[in-house]
Amino acid sequence: MVKAADVGIIGGGLAGLYSASLLTQQGFDVTVLEARDRVGGRIHGLPLGNGDTLDLGPSWFWPHQHRMAGLCQQLGLPVFEQYTAGDALYQATVNSAIERFAGAGTPLSYRIDGGVSQLTQALYRSLDNGCVHLKQPVHRLNRQDELWEIETPTRSFNARRLIIAVPPRAALESTHIAKHLSVPLQRTLRNTPTWMAAQAKLVAHYATPFWREQGLAGDAFSRVGPLVEIHDASAGEDRGYALFGFIGVSAQQRATLDQEALRQACLNQLGHIFGADALNPIQSVIEDWSQQAFTCTPQDCLDPPQHPECDLSAFSQELAHLQLAFASTEVAVQEAGYLEGALIAAQAAATR
Structure with missing residues (x-):
């Protein structure tokens, strides 16, 4: 027995x-x-080889969420503020110029150092x-x-x-x-x-935080896609520099697409929004949670978020x-x- x-x-x-x-x-x-x-x-995280990871799932917690803050302190895990020191960008149409707005305006949130x-x-x-x-x-x-x-x-x-x-x-x-x-x-x-079961994220890891050097927070919003919302996703305050974006294509549509073509389309969009430096990440990956059977069910793919x-x-x-x-x-x-x-x-x- x-x-x-x-x-x-x-x-x-x-x-x-x-x-x-x-x-x-x-x-x-x-x-x-x-x-x-x-x-x-x-x-889940994309390993960077030094113990750090870039978040492929949840990334943030907020000041009122005291259990998260307390548990991180108890376990000796440093936290840092989500990077927002700069302007935000907006992509309205395929042919329009990228609009720049003073101040990202993103509420204060926290990240765990190293992912x-x-x-x-x-x-x-x-x-x-x-x-x-x-x-x-x-x-x-x-x-x-x-x-x-x-x-x-x-x-x-x-x-x-x-x-x-x-x-x-x-x-x-x-x-x-x-x-x-x-x-x-x-x-x-x-x-x-x-x-978030039917969501997908692209994470792109870069050698330098070129967006910060341009006075940008890394925040960008798009009505064009495939990325619809983009943020700084760096593993720490001054290392593991990265951008991530939520993919606005539905789970049903993504299932019919070539993943490499979708990844390249996301990088091309980052290049259009942030400039040529965004086209050459050290590595980039799409995490499509709708393809994770232990997380997402067929019903989750059909329901609206x-x-x-x-x-x-x-x-x-x-x-x-x-x-x-x-x-x-x-x-x-x-x-x-x-x-x-x-x-x-x-x-x-x-x-x-």
Whole structure:
């Protein structure tokens, strides 16, 4: 018989790792199962070879998000202000001149020095050796004799309590958890969009911050595309210089495009907006989250982008009976969708 952990946690992203950290500090025996070959989930970075990464997923947190600030301080992770010291640019049409506006006007936000991946890596290192299992996609969850039976393609695990720290739709899609849930709870989870699941970002790494040298913040907005919103994405205040942009082409359209052609179109657009220096990055990459099966479901590709709202308070008794909690950022009672929301949801799940 497989030894049962006190708590099984599905998902090794920020919410899963933070849940595990809180529980192990209280003496619980936890098992974390992550489908990918890395921790982090939607927190992922382009390695620069010196330990820094450029964020391919979430990048920012804001002054009112005290849990993020506190956790970074606790883990000894320096933070810095998003670079906004300069003007912003606007591309209205294909043929019109690029417009320049005094002052970027971007609200104050913070970045983690060396990339957000530093946060999940620090949490990962803080956990007991061997409690996180990578490359273990959960394809079946079954409640039997007061235990959760957890099956992956290669292994089986047991746990007395279960935290699902992956997006609700992804959990329903892949784990067969639905058979244990009431129809109203299934409906609530299925109607919860996965934050940023159908988005794609281009990140371009440069030897020098040429936009800053031109008095620009790196902020640019376009009605032309393929990039519709661009910002400074440097790994630190004075290193790892980069720009990133959200791609405005829909997930369905992107699926029909040649990725290399799309990447080159993005670079050509950066060159048009910022000048010839933008055409020659050290490296550039597109992260298309709609192609990530462990994050994005077919429904997420069809739905228009919207902020998640998932109130599970009406199902407290049902979840308590099942010894089950959901902990992805989508189910947070506040700051849902953000890094802060992942911490809020994780703390609530660990407390329950």
